[in-house]
Amino acid sequence: MGKEVNFGKLLHGGDYNPEQWLDYPEILEQDLAYFKKARINEVSLGMFSWAFLEPEEGVFRLEWLKEVIDRLYENEIVVMLSTPTAARPRWMAEKYPEVLRVNAARERNLYGERHNHCYTSPVYREKTRIINTKLAEMFKDHPGVIAWHISNEYGGECHCPLCQEAFRGWVKKKYGTLERLNRVWNTGFWSHTYQSFDQVESPSPKGDFSLHGLNLDWKRFVTDQTADFVKWEIKALRDAGAEQPSTINMMYNFTGLNYYKFADVIDFVSWDNYPTWHKEAETVTAMDTGMQHDIMRSIQKKPFYLMESCPSATNWQSVSKLKKPGMLQAASLQAVAHGSDSVLYFQMRQSRGASEKFHGAVIDHYGGSDTRVFREVTKVGAALEKLQEVNGSQNPAEAAVIYDVENRWAVEDAAGPRNAGVFYKETVEKPYQAFRKLGINVDVIDETCSLDGYRVVAAPMVYLLREGWTEKVRNFVKNGGIFLLTYWSGIVDETDLCYLGGTPHDLMDVMGFRSMEIDGLYDGEWNEGIPEPENPLHLERAYRCSHLCELVQPSTAEVLMTYGKDFYDGMPAMTRNVYGKGKAYAVCADFEQGLYDEVCRKLAEEAGVERIVEEVPEGVEVTMREQKDGTRYVFVQNFSREAVEVKLPIERYPVWQGTYDGTIGSWKTIVLKGR
């Protein structure tokens, strides 16, 4: 999980592009004064500076960067220094076209935009090695450079001949023999048998696109090849003697890479958070954003860094809505509550031209500090200064929800019970939100993660079983864990081959039933779950379900609810099975949130999960961080548009930050502190 990272303070700052302003020294000087005013203590540099650092092949100009960093450091502003690989100089693409990506239709890009390079290209790797080495040599000992920010928002894929060759090698290494390859990808279907590894090609709209095993392995390869490139970047820095910790900045709900596989590659996780506040109710957006924070924290189970966020409106979403007063602070402190040790922005100063010129910034084109946004940023800076001791604390969790990117890839490519949408993310969100509404910390982990230490685990739509997961589940339940599984689980193995002999594979005994069929419902169709009389969970009301209804045949499971309609009227819609010391619950259909709210509350109680705030009103988030010495910081945030009453345990956890008189104001944050 990388080394321990702690910069000694909560960071406040963000991306800064002085290379665009080198002709305006007065502006750069002015910026320093503004940074102080806004309590900025960090900036991120160099992300897109390659053309300035190496204006011609082999000609390096790093002095301007050093001057900027020196000047910042004199002003007590530290730097996360980026490797510049997210956008290469034009001369490189002109001289070495192989550095440009080839799309799935096998067409090579022209130079343009960013994130347009081949991760496999030896030329690109060598050029990367050289520039990273230069940067490392110059800044490895600079006290102002605290971390390496590797490239920017990795993503995308390349289908060039070099990547094809690398993919063939990857496949051969993984499967060894053609016989095995043909078996696991089930190539007998449609006579797709490989006669040679040389025939392996990445998926393409012009070739194969529905050989699911191929699709899945291609996605895995893209993650592995990207990780390999990240390692290559970091190795160049390390080889040159730079030891500052490294990170990559991840993205919201991004499925192009399996971020969990980077846990061992980088030293700390960071991410870029751009919620569309005020589009939906802020309580909805906060819940969604909270889950992403929790994913980021769960990857390494330690504090992460909010690397980018927008102080005002973005310019690339459909509507560039201004953040209303107070929203920036609420959003920023939510990150800290969920485990971030920073609040960083894109961007410190707006660029004058090109595609992001209207993206919100701490300092805008007008150029004054007498702006509403500047004042909002300054308030965040002030708040962070008061919260400094939170830095480095953990977010211990007794509840976990399974969210697995490889499973998601398979689910979304399944051609299964509902091509019009199976709503994987939404299905994960339902138990997540149900738990969060109780004010408890929730880890969002994938199937490779340990279940040790959790009291309750929800596993929504675990369609693809990764090696060893069912064994962990079995032990978890056997030893007293409370487990919740949904429909459409345990269907395929890691190669997307369907299990024979009944599903959920290897869990039929734990769950106490076998799944027989799954029905797809059209949009607008619904069924309902009717509670069984005197069911052990004391469910008393009916809930609606839609999209998918699984029909199961119980063996040892008790039926908690039955369907209320259609030909499967009366068949189980929810079950419970006692297994070992624990219990395994199943939700058989895509039920509305209400069912999850009721069930997860009862499961958390049954599991004995600790709840700090007994009754959490709607729209309020309770999140807890804990220092090594046992000190706890309880963040209570109200994301609703009205003040709400809430009873806080101020005897044990007195109010530390914010004001509390029995209510909490709209978009306000209270922090309690205690043990």
Place this chain on the structure above:
Amino acid sequence: MGKEVNFGKLLHGGDYNPEQWLDYPEILEQDLAYFKKARINEVSLGMFSWAFLEPEEGVFRLEWLKEVIDRLYENEIVVMLSTPTAARPRWMAEKYPEVLRVNAARERNLYGERHNHCYTSPVYREKTRIINTKLAEMFKDHPGVIAWHISNEYGGECHCPLCQEAFRGWVKKKYGTLERLNRVWNTGFWSHTYQSFDQVESPSPKGDFSLHGLNLDWKRFVTDQTADFVKWEIKALRDAGAEQPSTINMMYNFTGLNYYKFADVIDFVSWDNYPTWHKEAETVTAMDTGMQHDIMRSIQKKPFYLMESCPSATNWQSVSKLKKPGMLQAASLQAVAHGSDSVLYFQMRQSRGASEKFHGAVIDHYGGSDTRVFREVTKVGAALEKLQEVNGSQNPAEAAVIYDVENRWAVEDAAGPRNAGVFYKETVEKPYQAFRKLGINVDVIDETCSLDGYRVVAAPMVYLLREGWTEKVRNFVKNGGIFLLTYWSGIVDETDLCYLGGTPHDLMDVMGFRSMEIDGLYDGEWNEGIPEPENPLHLERAYRCSHLCELVQPSTAEVLMTYGKDFYDGMPAMTRNVYGKGKAYAVCADFEQGLYDEVCRKLAEEAGVERIVEEVPEGVEVTMREQKDGTRYVFVQNFSREAVEVKLPIERYPVWQGTYDGTIGSWKTIVLKGR
């Protein structure tokens, strides 16, 4: 129309892929037991087996197939044996890229998916000849192989240089001289004159796409070239001595090919039927499916074969909805009612991986026979056994509706009165459904078919007049036929050149009017037809029309209805013309179904069409098959969700199958038998 085909029994079975299970002999053995249990008497083999039959170029492995066929035959299960051309082995694409298709943008595909081969390629034809020869040599005398299933679901087109050359030859042969080509394609428009046949290119989004004559001839060429390939496939079988009858499996509402042109190419018609039962009301789906069955039967005017259908849910539609109990049987018997001598499924056993792994099957991944679907299939098998004597009987029809694929191509490419939709299929459906609601058999024929033997013929939107059709219409009416034509008819000749001098071309005397203008209505706009006082058809109520309103100037025609609005208020909306011994009716606008229901009922009466069941309740289908000896089987099926009362003529036609007490249950089938 091919030779007479009769396998001596109604077939029950479907597609089976033992090549995917060769490593699991116990599964293959188990399958045989299951087949018996489900009363399976046929399976279709070999459809995608090329990589197993010829794993390397020139190396053939047919023994496994023979073993499977032998074993099946020992168990009284016959085989339709497929040629494997729908998916070629990878080695072939690797060695001979010319076998891969080129799309309209002139880009060659990579190997992938299926149906991805050039029909023109000499290499592909030679490889096809060789494998088909091998299959024929081995199975020509095998008593278990009853038919040849040629490739699978032919479709798609190839724009490679070889196909371009073939198209140029086709065009040159058809038109002979450049002068004629330029005239019929009206190339003077936009200076598109051809100076040489070498300039002829298939339509392309990068080149010509709105030269309608070219578009139309290209589609004809694609049909002809596909038919030529089918002939090539069959010739290889015949040359090797295989004499079993041949078929291709056709598709629902498929317009990529003109299936009517295959009537003389194959020995019997078969098709793959995948209705989305339970998406709309079952009565709606049944009517739609019924028309497709009737198209398939009308192509050769003899029994067809249901080659594929799904025992449960498909996996490629937007929602994979389970078939509710009883639906499979109702749908299966509907096929038989409309003239099918089989009920076959895709698929017997689900594949473990790749794109159709979740497609419904008789035997699913669980692998037991104790499933709901297996039981439903078994019931169908039992029902078919009772109906065996129906096998080989005809569906005589006194009513016909014109549905012409070449006309449809032209209509849908017309750039005419309504690019937002002229609804050709829906316009054909209206008189079809009106007739079917009377419980009478309806043939769905194209313009090349004879009108002999029909009493009433509806001709909706016959925009393009094929050679000789108006002559047939003239004679039909002259000799006493009842004829119904709609708006937007008789507009262009076979090359899509507009007729000069008035429309409907060559029918203005028969219809007794000239069409002057046609008005397009926006979605939501409507007009109405008001009955003329004392009109001879005794129409008394008004009906709404939308989309298209034609303005006609009567010569000899009587006006039955007039428009009720707009500047053509009072102009004819429906007319009748007495011509010879017959009558020619015209519907001038896109009227609602109600008008067709009333008008077609009156026309059928006027024509003296025999009706077996006097009053057919809504949702009930009555279909009649007749053996050579005059025995009639009257299928009465209730597709509504409630039992309905219906008075059946059980004196003449006693109940043979099913139970009848004055009502017929939901999704139930009653078969009467008599003479």
Place this chain on the structure above:
Amino acid sequence: MGKEVNFGKLLHGGDYNPEQWLDYPEILEQDLAYFKKARINEVSLGMFSWAFLEPEEGVFRLEWLKEVIDRLYENEIVVMLSTPTAARPRWMAEKYPEVLRVNAARERNLYGERHNHCYTSPVYREKTRIINTKLAEMFKDHPGVIAWHISNEYGGECHCPLCQEAFRGWVKKKYGTLERLNRVWNTGFWSHTYQSFDQVESPSPKGDFSLHGLNLDWKRFVTDQTADFVKWEIKALRDAGAEQPSTINMMYNFTGLNYYKFADVIDFVSWDNYPTWHKEAETVTAMDTGMQHDIMRSIQKKPFYLMESCPSATNWQSVSKLKKPGMLQAASLQAVAHGSDSVLYFQMRQSRGASEKFHGAVIDHYGGSDTRVFREVTKVGAALEKLQEVNGSQNPAEAAVIYDVENRWAVEDAAGPRNAGVFYKETVEKPYQAFRKLGINVDVIDETCSLDGYRVVAAPMVYLLREGWTEKVRNFVKNGGIFLLTYWSGIVDETDLCYLGGTPHDLMDVMGFRSMEIDGLYDGEWNEGIPEPENPLHLERAYRCSHLCELVQPSTAEVLMTYGKDFYDGMPAMTRNVYGKGKAYAVCADFEQGLYDEVCRKLAEEAGVERIVEEVPEGVEVTMREQKDGTRYVFVQNFSREAVEVKLPIERYPVWQGTYDGTIGSWKTIVLKGR
């Protein structure tokens, strides 16, 4: 603005393609008789005749064309003769593929469709020169040829290597040095620095597409290169001695070219007008069409020519709706009212085949003159004969609205406050329509046009400031002009670089405020403007606004309205600033039409704009043309579906055409005449 053009009469006629009918001499002869009957005095020839004029390379056949022109001239029908470059012969594409366009993805087209040629290709230019020379040589002195119609509906772009090279030259000429290029395109962003002009490439979905400065200059280049080609075409004619005036036919709301830049290239403006009458209320369509007429007239500030319009229904819109009786005349006279000296149609005779065979025509496939459409056309001919003296008169205007195509390019590519739509065209329409509802002439001018002579000028969303515009505005207001600016103005310079130091740039003193932020609203969101008590414009009611709300900080401006909601409740929503002798108003948000109606009425009054008809009822258009001698023709047209009462100033301007009894009939035109 080209030379003065006056053909001595209002023209009535249109596009005619006799080359499609050369084999039918009787049809061509019949056409002449029909033309006379319909009072046709002009036809446009040769537009797509290249294959007939040069059937083989270097072989010319112009005799047929001369015969047609002679015969027409004998019948007093003059000709606008087209150069044939909009569609080249097949032999040319076959021999010289470089004449075919390359799309932005760098794929070369096949031969096909029309408008598919490279404007840069030396071959195409040479072939154009030769054919134009031949035409000029033959027809330069022909009295029947009154004008040159250069090609057809120029549009589209080519990305071929020749065009890339030309674009590089254009960029180098414009910016001189790499340093300047890198500065104005702000290439420092994302490290896009150019190291050489050879690296400049047109925008591409496969390369750069969000470097706004590049995008903008590419569009400018396309306009310049097209204009250069037009000049080349005209030069060939002139070099061969042809002196007849030249035109290009422009299109509705076309943004592919900046038409204002053609003012000095061609002798007169013409355009092709295809409104979707009867889709929306005719009053809405009339207002929309009127603005396009006014744009066309404003380009050269003199009469334009309606080059194409449809006598009936088009065949390429979504619904081909017939023009209802009277609509053709109303639409035709609207063109004349707004400054057209012609009413011309596409097309005189329908083609028999190919993509426009169903496009409405004076003579249709039926081929008689006894059709409704022919009679409607004849009525227009009669009306024009009565209006002959209007020919050549001007449309003097005291009000102007700024509509700038370069600004529009920048706005629509901005990636700014609302990517879901900023509605530039609609924003221009609001003050335009408000002025037009007062019955006053309105010029629609771009930022390069002079403001001299106007009393009131509205400037909606002038995001991009073109060189010198603010100076003109400053002087206009200083000298007493009434000026209206909206939100999102004065943001970037001509290279799309954001102004620093506050916006609206260079107008903060004139407007009396600085813009601080702009808020994007989601669809369905709204705010409102509440009038300030006793505001000087006497606004008394609230109006709703949506999409965009700008927050401004007044310096000298008075606040007229304030926002009614959100966190900017109470901040200015509309302001006024007295500057010099004039006044500068600002609308800060996207308000509903009603606000513009009230405000523009008050501004016109304040400015002392002359209004001929005091109260113009809804749906009525009042437009005035004026001869050099001061004679005025006041066109009053009722586009509503009912007759309306209107009080006309018949004392000063007696009724000249049409009937007036205090009301004006639906779709009727009255023309008053006076001084």
